[in-house]
Amino acid sequence: MHRLIAISCALLMAFAGVTAAQDATDRQSWSTRSGYYRVSYKSRLEPLAINRMHDWVIHVEDAEGTPVNNATLSVTGGMPKHNHGLPTEPRMTKSLGNGDYLMEGMRFHMSGDWELTVTVDAAGRRDTAIISLTI
Ligand SMILES: [Cu+2]
Numbered sequence: 001m002h003r004l005i006a007i008s009c010a011l012l013m014a015f016a017g018v019t020a021a022q023d024a025t026d027r028q029s030w031s032t033r034s035g036y037y038r039v040s041y042k043s044r045l046e047p048l049a050i051n052r053m054h055d056w057v058i059h060v061e062d063a064e065g066t067p068v069n070n071a072t073l074s075v076t077g078g079m080p081k082h083n084h085g086l087p088t089e090p091r092m093t094k095s096l097g098n099g100d101y102l103m104e105g106m107r108f109h110m111s112g113d114w115e116l117t118v119t120v121d122a123a124g125r126r127d128t129a130i131i132s133l134t135i
Contacts, residue, residue, distance in 0.1 A: 027059075030118075032127035035063055037120045039129045043106070048135050050111055053088070056103040057096065060120055067099025071122035075103055080115055111135050 029040035038061045045054035058075075060068040073092045078085035087109045094102040108114060116131040 029059075029061075030129040030131050032118075032120060032129040034127045036125045036127040037062060037068060037122075037129070038065075039118050039120065039131070041118075041131065045106075048108065048133070050108050050135060053105065053107045056090070056106050058092075058101050058103055058118060060099045060101065060122070068120070068122050069095060069097065069099060071095075071101065071120050073101050073103065073121075074119045075106075075116055076119075077114060077116035079110065079112055081113060082110070108135050 027040045027042070029038045031038050040059045042057045042059070043054060044056065045052055056075075058073055060071055060073070062068050075090045075092075076086065086107070088105045088107045090103045090105040092101050093104045096102055113132065113134050116133070118129045118131060120127055120129070
Protein backbone atom coordinates (compact mmCIF):
# COMPACT_ATOMS: atom_id res chain seq x y z
CA MET A 1 0.00 0.00 0.00
CA HIS A 2 2.77 2.42 0.94
CA ARG A 3 4.44 1.60 -2.32
CA LEU A 4 1.26 2.42 -4.24
CA ILE A 5 0.97 5.81 -2.52
CA ALA A 6 4.61 6.57 -3.29
CA ILE A 7 4.05 5.78 -6.97
CA SER A 8 0.92 7.96 -7.09
CA CYS A 9 2.85 10.85 -5.55
CA ALA A 10 5.64 10.45 -8.08
CA LEU A 11 3.10 10.52 -10.91
CA LEU A 12 1.44 13.65 -9.53
CA MET A 13 4.80 15.40 -9.26
CA ALA A 14 5.66 14.39 -12.82
CA PHE A 15 2.37 15.93 -14.01
CA ALA A 16 3.09 19.13 -12.10
CA GLY A 17 6.48 19.34 -13.80
CA VAL A 18 4.96 18.97 -17.26
CA THR A 19 2.36 21.64 -16.53
CA ALA A 20 5.00 24.08 -15.36
CA ALA A 21 6.94 23.61 -18.58
CA GLN A 22 3.95 24.34 -20.80
CA ASP A 23 3.58 27.70 -22.44
CA ALA A 24 0.48 29.76 -23.13
CA THR A 25 -0.38 27.62 -26.16
CA ASP A 26 -0.61 24.66 -23.79
CA ARG A 27 2.22 22.91 -25.50
CA GLN A 28 5.53 21.94 -23.95
CA SER A 29 8.27 24.34 -24.94
CA TRP A 30 12.02 24.53 -24.50
CA SER A 31 14.18 27.52 -23.80
CA THR A 32 17.29 27.94 -25.90
CA ARG A 33 20.68 27.79 -24.19
CA SER A 34 21.25 31.55 -24.00
CA GLY A 35 17.60 32.28 -23.36
CA TYR A 36 16.92 34.21 -26.58
CA TYR A 37 14.09 31.95 -27.75
CA ARG A 38 11.54 29.37 -26.74
CA VAL A 39 10.74 26.60 -29.18
CA SER A 40 7.94 24.08 -29.34
CA TYR A 41 6.96 21.60 -32.00
CA LYS A 42 4.00 19.82 -33.45
CA SER A 43 4.50 16.62 -35.37
CA ARG A 44 2.27 16.21 -38.39
CA LEU A 45 2.47 12.50 -37.67
CA GLU A 46 0.61 11.78 -34.47
CA PRO A 47 1.26 9.68 -32.58
CA LEU A 48 4.94 9.62 -33.54
CA ALA A 49 5.96 6.30 -35.02
CA ILE A 50 9.24 4.89 -36.18
CA ASN A 51 10.30 4.54 -39.82
CA ARG A 52 7.76 7.04 -41.14
CA MET A 53 8.95 10.12 -43.00
CA HIS A 54 6.97 13.10 -41.79
CA ASP A 55 7.03 16.84 -41.13
CA TRP A 56 7.20 18.95 -38.01
CA VAL A 57 6.02 22.48 -37.46
CA ILE A 58 8.40 24.23 -35.08
CA HIS A 59 7.19 27.35 -33.32
CA VAL A 60 9.66 30.01 -32.19
CA GLU A 61 9.04 32.83 -29.73
CA ASP A 62 11.38 35.32 -28.17
CA ALA A 63 11.88 35.53 -24.41
CA GLU A 64 8.84 37.81 -24.13
CA GLY A 65 6.60 35.34 -25.94
CA THR A 66 6.42 37.21 -29.25
CA PRO A 67 6.49 34.92 -32.30
CA VAL A 68 9.79 35.18 -34.17
CA ASN A 69 9.50 35.41 -37.94
CA ASN A 70 12.31 35.55 -40.49
CA ALA A 71 14.40 32.98 -38.64
CA THR A 72 16.42 30.20 -40.14
CA LEU A 73 16.10 26.86 -38.37
CA SER A 74 18.09 23.69 -38.51
CA VAL A 75 17.49 20.39 -36.77
CA THR A 76 20.00 17.69 -35.99
CA GLY A 77 19.65 14.90 -33.52
CA GLY A 78 20.22 11.36 -32.50
CA MET A 79 20.10 8.83 -29.72
CA PRO A 80 22.75 9.73 -27.13
CA LYS A 81 22.62 6.30 -25.50
CA HIS A 82 23.29 4.63 -28.86
CA ASN A 83 25.76 7.20 -30.12
CA HIS A 84 24.14 7.64 -33.51
CA GLY A 85 22.39 10.45 -35.30
CA LEU A 86 19.17 10.88 -37.21
CA PRO A 87 18.84 8.75 -40.34
CA THR A 88 17.74 11.82 -42.31
CA GLU A 89 18.73 15.46 -42.69
CA PRO A 90 15.56 17.44 -41.96
CA ARG A 91 15.29 20.76 -43.74
CA MET A 92 13.36 23.92 -43.03
CA THR A 93 11.40 24.41 -46.23
CA LYS A 94 8.94 27.12 -45.36
CA SER A 95 8.20 29.93 -42.95
CA LEU A 96 4.49 29.58 -42.22
CA GLY A 97 4.11 32.88 -40.37
CA ASN A 98 3.27 33.54 -36.75
CA GLY A 99 6.61 32.07 -35.70
CA ASP A 100 5.91 28.69 -37.33
CA TYR A 101 8.38 26.88 -39.56
CA LEU A 102 7.93 23.73 -41.60
CA MET A 103 10.63 21.10 -41.13
CA GLU A 104 10.46 18.36 -43.71
CA GLY A 105 12.20 15.02 -43.65
CA MET A 106 11.82 13.94 -40.06
CA ARG A 107 12.21 10.23 -39.47
CA PHE A 108 13.08 8.16 -36.42
CA HIS A 109 14.30 4.68 -37.15
CA MET A 110 14.37 3.26 -33.62
CA SER A 111 12.20 3.29 -30.52
CA GLY A 112 13.82 4.85 -27.47
CA ASP A 113 15.20 8.16 -26.23
CA TRP A 114 15.96 10.78 -28.85
CA GLU A 115 17.49 14.21 -28.52
CA LEU A 116 16.93 16.91 -31.11
CA THR A 117 19.04 20.03 -31.39
CA VAL A 118 17.11 22.94 -32.85
CA THR A 119 19.22 25.90 -33.92
CA VAL A 120 17.45 29.21 -34.39
CA ASP A 121 19.15 31.99 -36.30
CA ALA A 122 17.30 35.31 -36.36
CA ALA A 123 18.44 38.92 -36.52
CA GLY A 124 22.04 37.96 -35.78
CA ARG A 125 21.16 35.92 -32.71
CA ARG A 126 21.91 32.25 -32.99
CA ASP A 127 20.78 29.98 -30.17
CA THR A 128 20.12 26.30 -29.62
CA ALA A 129 17.50 24.25 -27.82
CA ILE A 130 17.65 20.58 -26.96
CA ILE A 131 14.37 18.70 -27.20
CA SER A 132 14.22 15.28 -25.58
CA LEU A 133 11.57 12.82 -26.59
CA THR A 134 10.90 9.14 -26.25
CA ILE A 135 9.26 7.14 -28.99
CU1 LIG B 1 19.35 3.98 -31.53
